[in-house]
Amino acid sequence: KAGVTQTPRYLIKTRGQQVTLSCSPISGHRSVSWYQQTPGQGLQFLFEYFSETQRNKGNFPGRFSGRQFSNSRSEMNVSTLELGDSALYLCASSAGLADSYEQYFGPGTRLTVT
Amino acid sequence: DAKTTQPNSMESNEEEPVHLPCNHSTISGTDYIHWYRQLPSQGPEYVIHGLTSNVNNRMASLAIAEDRKSSTLILHRATLRDAAVYYCILPYQFNAGGTSYGKLTFGQGTILTVHP
Numbered sequence: 001k002a003g004v005t006q007t008p009r010y011l012i013k014t015r016g017q018q019v020t021l022s023c024s025p026i027s028g029h030r031s032v033s034w035y036q037q038t039p040g041q042g043l044q045f046l047f048e049y050f051s052e053t054q055r056n057k058g059n060f061p062g063r064f065s066g067r068q069f070s071n072s073r074s075e076m077n078v079s080t081l082e083l084g085d086s087a088l089y090l091c092a093s094s095a096g097l098a099d100s101y102e103q104y105f106g107p108g109t110r111l112t113v114t
Numbered sequence: 115d116a117k118t119t120q121p122n123s124m125e126s127n128e129e130e131p132v133h134l135p136c137n138h139s140t141i142s143g144t145d146y147i148h149w150y151r152q153l154p155s156q157g158p159e160y161v162i163h164g165l166t167s168n169v170n171n172r173m174a175s176l177a178i179a180e181d182r183k184s185s186t187l188i189l190h191r192a193t194l195r196d197a198a199v200y201y202c203i204l205p206y207q208f209n210a211g212g213t214s215y216g217k218l219t220f221g222q223g224t225i226l227t228v229h230p
Contacts, residue, residue, distance in 0.1 A: 042222065096213045
């Protein structure tokens with residue numbers, strides 16, 4: 001099975017712009033989660049989608065949003081970019097089963113805001 | 115999420131076993147114990163998980179204390195490729211109608227250095 005793929009892998013944006021990141025989960029996985037990783041804050045949970053519904057949300061401002069499509073692919077959007085949004089954004093997919101919640105991560109998208 | 119405590123760093127020699135400890139004294143009866151690792155410049159990688167019994171897979175073994183307040187990830191023969199940050203996590207997990215959702219809360223983890 002192909003793993004989790006994320007596009008683009010690298011991105012440079014300017015303050016005030018917006019950005020959309022894409023994630024394709026492992027085939028058959030219906031749950032997609034997004035995480036932000038920075039040197040200062042470590043890995044932090046952004047949100048989780050299951051069957052096109054946001055089921056769980058982390059403590060991030062409303063500038064961070066996401067959605068999931070019927071084929072389980074997911075996108076996250078960050079509007080009005082700030083310098084502090086520079087980070088590695090990671091997507092993870094899971095089968096979403098009660099006794100099998102392990103998550104499989106993609107390689108991430110490295111976002112640099114200048 | 116229930117809190118876990120891990121040593122900041124550990125060192126090992128190549129081809130020797132490595133035992134990575136994790137304390138989770140506030141674990142509840144339904145909390146699973148998950149281990150992930152993150153190699154340099156890569157996303158985290160799922161390693162293993164368990165609930166009560168010890169677990170083995172091709173990557174590692176998970177030994178869970180009888181009272182479940184601690185666990186140990188065992189790498190049977192460390193290789194240079196095992197050098198990574200290892201995270202012990204008790205996922206915040208909702209189970210409903212046979213499906214599960216929630217989140218992983220990553221701490222600082224244990225930095226494992228493997229010497230040739």
